[in-house]
Amino acid sequence: MLNTQTSKAGRPKSAEKRKQILTSAGELFLTSGFSGCSMEMVAKQSGVSKQTVYSHFNNKEALFLAVIEDKCAEYQLDDRYLELGDHTLLHVLRERGLQIVKLLHDDQVIAIHRVIIGEVNTNPRAAELFYQAGPKHSLEYLAKCFIKFAKQPVTEEFAHKCAVTFFSLLQSEFHIKSILGLDFALSEPEQIAHVEFAIQQIERLLESKS
Numbered sequence: 001m002l003n004t005q006t007s008k009a010g011r012p013k014s015a016e017k018r019k020q021i022l023t024s025a026g027e028l029f030l031t032s033g034f035s036g037c038s039m040e041m042v043a044k045q046s047g048v049s050k051q052t053v054y055s056h057f058n059n060k061e062a063l064f065l066a067v068i069e070d071k072c073a074e075y076q077l078d079d080r081y082l083e084l085g086d087h088t089l090l091h092v093l094r095e096r097g098l099q100i101v102k103l104l105h106d107d108q109v110i111a112i113h114r115v116i117i118g119e120v121n122t123n124p125r126a127a128e129l130f131y132q133a134g135p136k137h138s139l140e141y142l143a144k145c146f147i148k149f150a151k152q153p154v155t156e157e158f159a160h161k162c163a164v165t166f167f168s169l170l171q172s173e174f175h176i177k178s179i180l181g182l183d184f185a186l187s188e189p190e191q192i193a194h195v196e197f198a199i200q201q202i203e204r205l206l207e208s209k210s
Helices: 004-010 013-036 039-046 050-056 060-074 080-084 089-104 107-119 124-149 156-180 188-207
Strands: none
Touching: 013 039, 013 050, 013 060, 013 107, 013 124, 039 050, 039 060, 060 107, 060 124, 080 124, 089 107, 089 124, 089 156, 089 188, 107 124, 107 156, 124 156, 156 188
């Protein structure tokens, strides 16, 4: 077990506070929606002052973006492959594809999709923020992967097309069912097979351009 000094050295108090605020904010966005949640509510639920919340996040939009990004980071949806650069396209699509499918099975992710849809007419800004931090970031990342790892050079336009196609194939029917509250869950083997099918379609798309 780590002693108190090691724990504090490994994770500064400010980092703990930030995580505490993100957790509370995530819960409140789900229960109260983006419009119904306030920085004051987040401070109260987090057990910190409102000043502390603002010291980490300038406004509610920044906090909401951070909540979405934190959930994506939980599933390792970051830019590590672009930074390392020593992988094949197949490896990147296989691993990233499975991460995305697992993310879309997450109860909180499903719930926030429903919240955003419920507010789209009254608060379209929430939908815009969600798209920027979630789907848009994934699409931009995938497009960069196609440009960097495809065997044959591809244009930015075609890379974006491949990214959109792959992401759409990953979402498939189960994602629609999950938002509608219908039975949707894929087993682990089914998730893997689902990703492999999506990759096969992308490989055909790439071959058509070679």
